[in-house]
Amino acid sequence: MTTEPATATTRPEERRARAALTRIAEPGDPTVGRWLREHGPTETLRMLTAQEPPPGISNARAAGYRLRGQHARPDPDLATIEALGGRFICPTDPDWPSQLDDLGDQRPIGLWAVGHPTLRPWALRSVAVVGARACSDYGTHMAATLAADLAEAGWTVVSGAAHGIDSAAHRGTLAAGGATIAVMACGVDIPYPRGNTELIRRITQQGLTLAELPPGDHPTRSRFIQRNRVIAALTRGTVVVEAQLRSGSLITARRATALGRITMGVPGPVTSGLSAGVHQLLREEGQLVTDAADIIELVGSIGEDLAPERRGPVLPRDLLTPATAAVLEGLPGQGDADTAHIARTAGTGVDEAAGRLHELQALGYVERHGTRWRLTTAAREGGTPRIR
Missing domain, CATH: 1.10.10.10 (Winged helix-like DNA-binding domain superfamily/Winged helix DNA-binding domain)
Incomplete structure (x- = not known):
């Protein structure tokens, strides 16, 4: 069994139960989230692995939970994350970002984390920078520049470690020597996408990688969508740099809006399909931003983090x-x-x-x-x- 972190307030049996539940329930499962709220992790684990189905769900669904429960091995998973130099953060730990509680019954069961030892302080002053995987040179430049400038101003940049805008945001932050968090749609020991293996390694060394899924789990389409809700809830605002009309980054932005976070977009050429989704976001609900000062003014402290006045050159x-x-x-x-x-x-x-x-x-x-x-x-x- 792994050693309990010195700063933890979660009881060992509850930590083991939550670790096991990340093997059984998919991220964002509201039914399991409700049971956790009503019964706690230990009793919820017992309900999901018992022969009689829990109240309110079908026999088929209960059988699916039980089948996954047979393969839940919390002790080896906790040992694996410890061997990686990481930890499993529970909602009752001091390092838990309380803003994730805004997700209600879709709150993560726990977070598997590798990298920087403290998550909560970083997340309290963080901004998500997301966008298209197949982005343009303009999008890459804007994402990297925004991220670097945010990092130099003391803000944590959060993204999903995907190709395109996500990668540019992480690289811009790393180049500035800043703090960055990658929220993964797989286990933190699975470098995905493979082409970003070196980038993810650097994020782990200089920043932090997070996942709801236990070590060894692989991504699926639904897991990417659920990952986006964590990015939206974790940060004080979400910036979309480039996005087509049907883009996962727009899901992140809309979840951020629903959670009461600031949603922002970087405008692009009106002739570019990569900017069509951003422009739609700006028409509906987003705030237009062009640099880090604009972003900080929106997500920062009222009256303190004001952007400089825009004016032309003095003739x-x-x-x-x-x-x-x-x-x-x-x-x-x-x-x-x-x-x-x-x-x-x-x-x-x-x-x-x-x-x-x-x-x-x-x-x-x-x-x-x-x-x-x-x-x-x-x-x-x-x-x-x-x-x-």
Whole structure:
């Protein structure tokens, strides 16, 4: 039997029962979740492995639970996760992220984890970055950049370790030396997809891999869908970078919305099918974001994590006083004019206009020809004089 973690508050028999139940019930099974809530893990395990079916389910379903129960070996599974340097986190452990409780009866039975020793602090300040597997260069760049900038700002980046946007988000975080969590749709000892074996190894070393499924279990389509609910619940917000209209990442985003989390999308070219799902999300419920500052403002502390004000570059003429700028605007775009004409156009006196014109001459905006004034070539090309 494995050694009980020093910080654990879960009793050993309850930990064993929950470990066994991850072999018996599929992730997100609301019936088993209800029994856990009403009867606790030890009694729920007994009900699922007894010969008489539990109340409220068919004989066929009860037989399926019993069949899986015959292959449940919690002690070897707990020994395997310990040998990997990991642990099995239960809802009664101090390291359990309480935001997962928002899933109600679909809350994970427990989480098999390998990597960074503390999950809860990382999850409290985390953002999910998800999107298409077959993504574009634009999507890869945006996901990696957003993740790196979030990591540098002290946020944990959560994704699913899949090809495409998920991989780019994890790599961007790792490159910035930040914290990243991969939520797997299989056992944490199964590198899936195989092409990301090295990436998953790096995540385990620098970050954390999580799974509801016990060691050795393989992914299925339904397990990917259920995995998405954990990503949505674990984080304070979900960012979709690229997604087609029928994309699993949109499921994550909609689960996040249903859970009261912030849902965000990065816009892309309107001609790209990879951005069609994101644009639909933005029309329906999502917040448009273009960089990490936008994301942090939405998911961060109110009044503290504000994005900087967006504005264009400051041009030299922006630094002119209002009176001087009015005189500059009083010059014709083409040709020249005398001081009186310029004063009348600017709405000021002749003496005031003359003084401002000499100031503008010193700054290189205007030039004098006898008694007349005209814009310099640089002012005509780089400024925005009013054409009269």
